[in-house]
Every structure is written in C-alpha cells, then in structure tokens.
Amino acid sequence: MRHKMFNPHSVGVKVFAFYLASMLIVIAVLGYLSYVKSAQLIESKIGGVALQTVQQTAKRIESILAEYENRTLMIFSNRELQKQILDLSGDTFERLQINNRNYKFFSDLINTKNDTMNIYILSETGNSFRYSQENTQSVYNSFSNRYEREDWYRSIKEADGHSVYFGIRPSFISDDSGPEDVPRFIVGRAIKHLEEFGEIIAIMIYEINANDIMQILSEIDFNGSGSVYLVDGSNRIVADAGGGSLMTTLDIPEAGRNGGTVHKDKGGQETLFVYSTLEQSEWRLVGMADANQFMKDSRDIGRYTFYLGIAAGIVAILLAFYVARAVYRPLYTMVRVMRKAKEGDLSIRIRNTRKDEFGILYTQFNGMISNLKELIDEIYVQKLLQKELQLRMMGSQINAHFLYNTLNSVHWIARIHKVEEISTMVFGLSKYLRLSLNEGRDEVTVREVMELIDSYLSIQKVRYQGKFVIELQADEELMECKVLKYIFQPLVENAIYHGLEKKNGKGRLQVRFRNEEGCLRYEVTDDGIGVEPCKLEQLRQMAEHPDLQTDRHFALRNIAAQIRLVYGPAYRLFLKSELGQGTTAGFTIPLQKK
Numbered sequence: 001m002r003h004k005m006f007n008p009h010s011v012g013v014k015v016f017a018f019y020l021a022s023m024l025i026v027i028a029v030l031g032y033l034s035y036v037k038s039a040q041l042i043e044s045k046i047g048g049v050a051l052q053t054v055q056q057t058a059k060r061i062e063s064i065l066a067e068y069e070n071r072t073l074m075i076f077s078n079r080e081l082q083k084q085i086l087d088l089s090g091d092t093f094e095r096l097q098i099n100n101r102n103y104k105f106f107s108d109l110i111n112t113k114n115d116t117m118n119i120y121i122l123s124e125t126g127n128s129f130r131y132s133q134e135n136t137q138s139v140y141n142s143f144s145n146r147y148e149r150e151d152w153y154r155s156i157k158e159a160d161g162h163s164v165y166f167g168i169r170p171s172f173i174s175d176d177s178g179p180e181d182v183p184r185f186i187v188g189r190a191i192k193h194l195e196e197f198g199e200i201i202a203i204m205i206y207e208i209n210a211n212d213i214m215q216i217l218s219e220i221d222f223n224g225s226g227s228v229y230l231v232d233g234s235n236r237i238v239a240d241a242g243g244g245s246l247m248t249t250l251d252i253p254e255a256g257r258n259g260g261t262v263h264k265d266k267g268g269q270e271t272l273f274v275y276s277t278l279e280q281s282e283w284r285l286v287g288m289a290d291a292n293q294f295m296k297d298s299r300d301i302g303r304y305t306f307y308l309g310i311a312a313g314i315v316a317i318l319l320a321f322y323v324a325r326a327v328y329r330p331l332y333t334m335v336r337v338m339r340k341a342k343e344g345d346l347s348i349r350i351r352n353t354r355k356d357e358f359g360i361l362y363t364q365f366n367g368m369i370s371n372l373k374e375l376i377d378e379i380y381v382q383k384l385l386q387k388e389l390q391l392r393m394m395g396s397q398i399n400a401h402f403l404y405n406t407l408n409s410v411h412w413i414a415r416i417h418k419v420e421e422i423s424t425m426v427f428g429l430s431k432y433l434r435l436s437l438n439e440g441r442d443e444v445t446v447r448e449v450m451e452l453i454d455s456y457l458s459i460q461k462v463r464y465q466g467k468f469v470i471e472l473q474a475d476e477e478l479m480e481c482k483v484l485k486y487i488f489q490p491l492v493e494n495a496i497y498h499g500l501e502k503k504n505g506k507g508r509l510q511v512r513f514r515n516e517e518g519c520l521r522y523e524v525t526d527d528g529i530g531v532e533p534c535k536l537e538q539l540r541q542m543a544e545h546p547d548l549q550t551d552r553h554f555a556l557r558n559i560a561a562q563i564r565l566v567y568g569p570a571y572r573l574f575l576k577s578e579l580g581q582g583t584t585a586g587f588t589i590p591l592q593k594k
Contacts, residue, residue: 015331016324023316031305038301050274050289051261053220054228058276058285060216061230065278069163071109072189072206075119076161078105082194085126085202103140106131115212117184120173120205121191122147128202145203147172156188156203164188165281167230167238168210168246183210183243210239217241226289233282252286259284330358334365341369442486443592446513446520447479449488453511456489460496467507468500468526474513478520482592487562490555491524491585499528499583516588523586531577543573556585563587 075081080101082088089095110116110133119131122145130143147153152172156164166172166186184207191202213230218241220228230239235252237245252273253264259277263270266288274287333350340348346369352362444452450472457470492511500507510525531539542553546560560573567589577583 013324015327016320019323020317020320023320024313027309027312027316031309035302035305050226050272050287051276054274054285054287055276057216057220057228058278061213061285062278064213064216065165065281067113068165068185068187068206068208072163072187072204074109075121075204075206076189076191077194078102079194080105081121082191082201084129085121085123085191086193087126099140102129103131103138106140107138115209116207117182117209118171118173118205118207120207122153122203122205124148124201124203126201147203152188153203156190157200159188159190161190161192161198161200165238165283167232167283168213168243169238171207172205183214184208185210185213185239213239214241214243220287226287228285228287230283230285238283250286252284330354330361334358334361337365346370346372442484443482444485445479446474446481446483449483449485450474450513452485453489453492456492464496464501468496469506469508471508471510473511475515478513478515478591480593481520483520483589484562484566487559487587488522490559491522494555494585495524495526495528495583499526499530501528503528515591518591519588520591521586521588523584525582525584527582530579530581530583531575532579536575536577539575543575559587563589 080098084095084098084102087095089098106119114133116131116133118133120143121129121131122143124145128143128145130139130141132139150172152166164187166188168183168185171184172186187206187208189204189206190200191204193199193201217228217230217239220226220241228241229237229245229250231250231252232238235250237248237250240246251266252275253262259275261275262273264273265271272289274289276285278284337348337350348369349366350362352359352366354362454472457472461470492509495509500509508527510523512521512523512525514521514523539553539556542557543560546557546564556573563571563573571587571589573585573587575583575585
C-alpha cells in the first residue's frame with residue numbers, strides 16, 4: 001500500500017499534489033484579495049464619492065437607454081407598419097388609411113417626450129419611410145434606401161432584431177434635413193417579419209436629441225479635478241459632456257472592464273479610474289480623478305500578507321499529506337470494484353462498514369449496479385419518444401405550409417373573380433382538413449391518402465383551370481396498408497408549383513402507388529420544365545442528408561427526415577429529371593398492413 005501511494009502515478013500522490021496546490025492557490029488568492037480589498041478601502045478615501053456618483057449616473061443613462069429600447073420595440077412590433085413596408089394593401093384607399101394610421105402611431109409615440117429628431121425605416125425590398133420633427137410640424141413621407149453597403153447598415157442586420165446603440169454622432173443619412181449643430185443619439189434595429197419565420201424586412205434608424213444625456217454627463221465634475229465619458233466595447237467615446245472628444249479612443253486600463261475602480265499612471269500623474277458597466281450593452285461610464293499618494297499604506301499591507309502566506313503554506317503541506325492518505329485508501333477500494341464492474345461483473349458489491357461520505361458513495365455504487373439495466377431501458381424508451389415528437393413537429397410544419405397557400409388562393413379568387421369556383425375550393429379544403437386532422441393519427445391507410453391527394457387536386461383544378469391532366473392510380477392490394485400521413489401530398493404540390501405551373505401549354509401529372517417486391521413504391525411524375533442538373537444534384541444531396549441545417553427545400557427535407565426516422569436509413573427519397581422534359585419524385589417504403 002505504501003509503495004503504491006508514493007508512486008508518482010498513484011492517486012495518493014496526485015491527491016497530495018492537487019490538495020497542496022489547491023491550498024496554496026487558496027492562500028494566494030485570499031492574500032491577494034485581502035490586499036486588493038485593503039487597497040480599495042484606502043482608495044475609497046479619494047474615489048468613494050466619485051464611484052457612487054458614476055454608478056448613479058450610469059443608472060440614469062440605463063433608464064434612458066431602456067426607454068429608447070421600448071420605443072424601438074413598439075415600432076418593431078407594429079403590424080400596420082409592416083403592411084406598409086411590404087405593400088400588402090389592396091388598393092390606393094387602403095394604402096392611404098394605413099399611411100394615416102402609421103403617421104398617428106409615430107406622432108403618439110413621441111408625444112410624451114418630444115426629443116425625436118428623425119426615424120428612418122429603410123426597407124430591404126419594399127417601401128421606405130422617414131418620420132421627422134421639423135420645427136413644430138411632424139413629417140411622414142416616403143424615403144429611398146441606398147445604404148445597404150454601409151458598415152453601420154450591415155452591423156444592424158447582423159444584430160438580428162436586437163437594438164444597436166451608436167451613441168452621439170453625426171447622422172448616417174446624407175440628406176438629413178435636421179440642424180447640423182444639434183447633437184443626436186442614434187439607435188439602430190432590424191425590423192423582422194412577424195409571421196414569415198423572422199425574416200428581416202427593413203432597417204430602422206432612430207435619431208434622438210442627445211441633450212438629456214449630455215446634460216447628465218455635465219453634472220459630474222469631481223470637484224473640478226476630473227472628467228467623465230461614455231465609451232463602447234472598443235474604448236471609443238460615444239458620449240461626453242461637451243461633445244469635443246466624440247469618436248476618439250480613451251486609454252483605459254484593462255482591469256477596468258467589469259466595473260469598479262483602478263489606478264494608473266497617466267502623464268506622470270497617478271490617476272484613479274472610476275467606471276460602471278451599463279446593462280443594456282457593453283458600454284461603460286468612465287470617470288477619471290487624481291489619486292495622489294493613496295498607495296503608501298497598501299504596500300505595507302502587501303508585505304504583511306506575503307509573510308502570512310508563507311506561514312500558511314507550511315501548514316498546507318502537512319494538511320495535504322494527511323488528506324492524501326485518508327482519501328487514497330477508500331479510493332483504491334472503489335477503483336478495484338469498478339474495474340470488475342466494467343469487465344461485466346454486475347454482481348460485484350462493496351462491503352460497506354464506513355460511516356463517512358465514502359460509506360454513502362459505496363451504498364450509491366451498489367445501488368447503481370443493481371439498477372443499471374433498468375436505467376439503460378429507460379434511456380432507450382426516451383429516445384423513441386423523442387423521435388416520435390420530432391416526427392409530429394415536422395408533419396405539422398408541412399401541413400401548415402399547404403394551408404397557407406390554399407387560403408391565399410381562396411382569398412384572391414373571392415376578391416377578383418367572384419365566381420362559383422369558390423364553392424368547389426372551400427369544399428375541397430374542408431375535406432382536406434378533415435382528412436388531415438384525422439383524430440390526431442399520424443398513420444393512415446393508402447385509401448385515405450388517396451382521398452387526401454384527391455381533395456388537394458380538386459382545389460388545384462379550380463385554381464389552374466385545366467392547365468394539366470391528372471392521373472391517380474393505386475394497386476388494389478395496397479389500399480388498406482398503413483403509411484405516414486404527411487409524406488405524400490408535398491411531392492404533388494412540388495410537381496405543380498415547380499414543374500407544371502411554369503410550363504407553356506397543357507401538362508400531365510401522374511400519381512401512382514405500386515406494390516414492388518413487397519414494398520410500396522410511390523411516384524409523382526410531371527412533364528413540366530424539369531430541373532437543372534446542378535440543382536438536381538443539390539436536391540439529391542439533401543435527400544441523402546436530411547439532418548443538415550438549411551432553410552432551403554423545406555418540404556423535401558422534412559419528408560426525407562420522416563422516412564429515415566420511421567423506416568430507417570435504407571429508405572429514402574429519389575429524384576429524376578431532365579431539363580425541359582419533366583421530373584419524377586418518390587420513395588419506396590416497407591408495407592404495413594392495417
């Protein structure tokens with residue numbers, strides 16, 4: 001036992017070294033913290049009042065930034081503004097109504113605190129607008145977006161909907177009509193589509209009169225011997241009391257990044273830096289004051305702490321030896337038994353006569369071995385449930401995609417044509433909904449899938465008015481076989497939208513269910529425009545690897561993932577196409593009788 005414990009590779013030696021190192025580190029850290037704390041107490045004679053003042057001022061600035069955040073969030077979530085940006089209105093009168101409502105919204109937004117100078121809504125693809133306070137009049141009009149290549153524009157987009165603070169600076173907009181001599185605080189934010197998966201549709205620039213922030217900073221003077229600045233994460237000044245140092249870099253000690261006080265020699269004079277970090281961003285409020293000779297008593301405390309640490313280190317060596325010996329013996333017993341359990345002997349047990357924590361550990365180990373198989377089975381069941389949940393989620397996403405397109409079609413036919421085809425489409429949609437919901441079941445028969453596809457095609461017949469001929473076939477022996485509900489219709493939808501819709505002239509669509517060597521082979525064939533070879537190869541790669549994270553080819557990726565989850569990696573999507581000739585898509589899955 002003694003030989004093994006003093007072996008350089010033994011646990012006893014490692015525990016001794018670790019415990020000794022830990023004790024020495026703790027002693028060093030405690031000594032250092034004690035010294036730092038003493039130094040801080042001494043420094044507080046000079047910087048205490050300054051620190052409290054800076055922290056209170058930081059809170060005031062944080063409240064102002066929180067107010068700016070709330071304003072931009074209200075604009076971010078305004079659905080009427082999104083309609084105007086995307087130009088979703090039906091006619092000129094409706095556009096005028098939306099414009100009036102948005103004008104009233106912006107006027108009410110700044111009514112309680114009249115410090116807004118300009119609000120720019122720079123659209124990615126649609127309409128851009130500008131709201132401005134000119135003298136006592138409010139202006140809300142269209143605006144052009146020609147700033148997409150600017151660095152500030154890209155930084156707002158990369159923030160993905162979060163506020164970006166630029167501080168006090170000149171306007172980003174070159175044709176700003178506001179007065180040049182008025183300081184402005186600029187906030188940027190990306191406006192995201194509230195319904196289309198968070199797509200960025202516009203960039204917002206909010207320009208606010210900065211007199212409030214500058215007034216707050218001017219109230220701090222450290223008895224006439226200091227100054228205060230608001231700096232960003234790169235130590236660049238974004239706000240000061242007079243505006244003379246804006247956009248320059250401030251030399252701040254690295255130790256001051258987390259808030260508090262620190263001293264540094266600056267120009268031959270010992271300077272105390274007082275700083276406070278703002279919660280809304282990486283910005284910090286930094287004050288500088290003369291520290292004079294506050295370090296003399298700190299050095300005496302440092303020497304005393306060093307001698308005390310040496311004495312504590314000697315005691316730590318003795319304690320480390322005792323702890324290493326006390327820990328090594330029960331650990332060696334534990335390792336020996338665990339090695340046997342690893343070799344497959346799950347009947348092994350530790351004879352437990354200890355009353356300390358190692359006795360508890362032995363008891364827990366014995367219980368763990370006896371319950372190991374049960375835990376393995378439980379984990380296996382959890383993974384199966386996780387797969388089922390993932391399958392349900394993907395199925396619901398595919399269904400929602402189709403419902404959106406159908407309802408959109410019903411809406412426009414109702415408004416433009418006002419004909420009886422609406423009756424047919426609504427009937428087909430209601431039947432489709434009934435078959436889709438199907439009491440919440442994910443598996444249905446092939447007969448029910450054909451009814452589902454037929455309902456979907458009845459809607460598309462009305463929409464496309466005989467643009468293509470439909471051929472729906474199925475072997476009779478397949479009718480009562482069980483299949484997943486949502487993996488069939490999306491292939492028909494893709495054939496119509498990506499193949500036949502863009503074809504000149506009348507087309508043909510074939511949907512077939514066949515019994516092929518004990519498996520169900522499902523094929524959807526169209527004689528549409530086909531797929532380019534490079535894009536076809538991308539689709540095949542996606543079908544081979546549906547777990548790759550991508551926002552493209554959503555329906556096909558989900559179908560491939562569902563087939564792999566339920567039927568295994570041997571079953572997958574296949575795609576064949578010739579440009580200008582047509583496309584065939586489908587899959588083969590094992591037969592399951594009802």
